[in-house]
Amino acid sequence: MKDHSIVDVLIVGAGAAGLTLAVDLARRGVSFRLIERLTEPFQGSRGKGIQPRTLEVFEDLGIVDRLAAAGSPYPSQRLHHPGGSTTDMQEFTLDTGTAAEPYRRPLLVPQFRTEAVLRDRIIELGQRVDYGVALTGFTDDGDGVAAQIADAGGAGTIRCRYLVGADGARSFVRHALSLGFPGKTLGVRAIVADIEIDGLDRAVWHRFNEGDRARQISFCPLPHSDMFQLQAPIAIEGDVDLSPAGVQAFIDARLPERAIRVRAVHWASAYSMNARLADRYRVGNVFLVGDAAHIHPPTGGQGLNTSVQDSYNLGWKLAAVLAGAPAALLDSYEEERRPIAAGMLGLAADLLEKARHGEMRRGREVHQLDLSYRGAALAVDMPGRGDGVLVAGDRMPDAVLQGAAGPAHRLFDLMAGPQWTLLVRGGGADRPRAGVILLRIGSDGALRDDGDRLGMADGDRLLVRPDGYVGARFGADHGPAMAAYLARVLPPPRS
Ligand SMILES: Cc1cc2nc3c(=O)[nH]c(=O)nc-3n(C[C@H](O)[C@H](O)[C@H](O)COP(=O)(O)OP(=O)(O)OC[C@H]3O[C@@H](n4cnc5c(N)ncnc54)[C@H](O)[C@@H]3O)c2cc1C
Structure with a gap:
């Protein structure tokens, strides 16, 4: 690597948060680099719920219709009861949009597709993601940040005015800043997997054994694909076999009466749920956005949405200050976004508790349309x-x-x-x-x-x-x- 760039902003991590910030800075003509240590885009479905407020953000960024075309409305949930009877229900109320709130229903879009739509927009705006490039260190000297990077060809440096850590839950940037990430491990572990199966119809989201954590399992059809997203709580400790044979055995153990056959496992992961919030979102010229700053359980579909909106809050402020606005404007980022994430932690944990008891309905509280910065210095x-x-x-x-x-x-x-x-x-x-x-x-x-x-x-x-x-x-x-x-x-x- 012979990379010694000078840019205004270095974005570290090309997940939903980093990509959103890149789109916003690109349309504002800010010079930036977006580096991602993976050599190619991540392909898991992970955060698949796009909330109404995020749809408004994506409308402003010019991608909402492409995103809708890449996804679908949420399907009905089919609860399978012991003995074989079923109940179909809508998880979300089927509100149609109004003049004031054009989007009122969350969209179902696998995260790899949301990220692909954002990447396409970045290319249209004349920029790109640098894959296979990792941040390995940085020093903030007050006037800017000297970042050390590495790729397969060696090491390099990027000099930037601001560095933004969009590098996910295990954030290198957060650790390098020695920032606390207090909160708790929620005592819930789950597997999530994108699988192709025979034996279930694709018109509904199937939920089995609700309320019984040892046997609960669900299959959500992922739009425009042959895949379902499997989700199931598992024991806190122990190895999990995520191979096709292992996933087959897992399903058979929970649903011995159903003949579900696994054809392929595209991505699978076992993870423990946490609710944590970084002590600070900014130290000097370095910022945190997205999961680097907050992590929530997936219930309520808030993580990706909160991450996108962090970047949408920060982008215009960075651009304004780089163009000569008072630097104090940047203080408003943490002041506004950290309380929002604190509220999300409570909401997601509350919904997780309800989900444990088989209560699945989610309402307006997850749509993020009522989030407000009332009382903050800029209001x-x-x-x-x-x-x-x-x-x-x-x-x-x-x-x-x-x-x-x-x-x-x-x-x-x-x-x-x-x-x-x-x-x-x-x-x-x-x-x-x-x-x-x-x-x-x-x-x-x-x-x-x-x-x-x-x-x-x-x-x-x-x-x-x-x-x-x-x-x-x-x-x-x-x-x-x-x-x-x-x-x-x-x-x-x-x-
Ligand atoms: C099962 C599951 C279901 C979920 N469901 C939902 C949902 O319905 N709705 C929702 O809103 N959210 C959901 N989420 C959460 C959502 O996936 C995350 O909140 C979201 O991915 C956060 O985006 P991010 O860009 O902050 O971080 P990430 O997506 O984690 O991206 C961080 C990126 O930084 C890169 N990186 C890390 N270190 C470095 C480095 N040193 N140098 C360069 N690059 C680096 C990583 O490779 C990664 O690509 C779910 C999560 C899970 C696990």
Whole structure:
């Protein structure tokens, strides 16, 4: 290896978190490298639930329809009872989208496909993943980070302004920073495997022996493939034979009355469930995202989603600070994302407990649409704005707005892209500013909110962050406060 690159950001690890950050930085024109120690993409189905909020993120990143095409809605669950009777049920309520919440159902997409869609997007944006390159060490000298890397051809260095550890649960970066990863091992071990089998129909997700941890086993059909994802709790200790013959014997032992025949095992793993949260998400110029910062049990399908949204929160802040915004903006990453992960740990552990007792339904609490950064330093509500429909820190809902030229528009389409959005109700002296799209709403504006969905009063100004959260609410008389806010989050305007 003769690699001595200089980039603004080095992303370590090309899982869901690292790939998402790479897409976001690539579309913003930030110089970065994305290194992955595996020599080729990981092929397990692992995190297969994509939650509604993540679908909104993927819409903004330009991949939501490809992702939907690569996956499917969740199938019904078929509970197989002793004696052979069955009950079919929907795990998720079958809500259809609304104008404010276009995605209300999680999608089922094997993680290797989600990652493939993200990789394709990175290539379209002119970047790539460097496979077979591992981070082996780094030093932060305050001005930036010198990273040591290695591939099959030898060692090299990458000099970067910021290093982001997206290197998974056993994170090298977290260990190198000597960060604590407190939490607990949940006393549950399971196998997960992508297998081809004969003997079960593919229309439903089959669950056998629910509530009996020694015999429980489930088979979820993976869309656009011949595979099922097998999941089953196993004893805490002991070797597990994950060969095709071993998986066959495992199924036969739990379902002696069924003639299920294993044709192939594409990927299999035995893992212990943990709930852990890193003490810090940032040390100097080094950040953690995704499983490197938090791990949860898979119940509730939160891990991949939380990881993607970590990166979506960090990407715009890195880009802004690299372009000249105050460095303090980066402090908001840990302030906002760590409490979200702490909440997820509780939710996932709670759902795991319910799953142990055979209660499988999951509702709105796993959709991540209600996550909020209320109360954080970047969420500013000026006095006199009332409670309103929208509160600083909350997710900005979608809405259908009437365009002055005729056709109606989705607000998400108008806001899509890497910039901020300033919504102004009524007239006013707001001037255009680089990095902010100005949308004037009202009878004389470019847009009308006929149903008053946004609940904005005349003179209201709403600043929506690049990651789709309400940053701040101001009134017509708050011009200096708004200017001060923008100075915290944007590079200075060019004179
Ligand atoms: C059985 C199971 C089911 C799950 N179900 C769901 C679900 O339904 N929904 C959900 O949201 N989540 C789910 N998850 C969790 C989800 O898989 C993880 O949260 C997700 O993979 C985290 O992504 P990540 O990018 O942070 O880490 P990872 O996917 O672990 O990626 C980290 C990458 O970093 C690389 N790396 C490590 N060290 C280095 C180094 N030194 N140099 C270079 N590269 C390095 C690794 O090779 C790896 O590719 C599930 C997990 C399991 C095990």
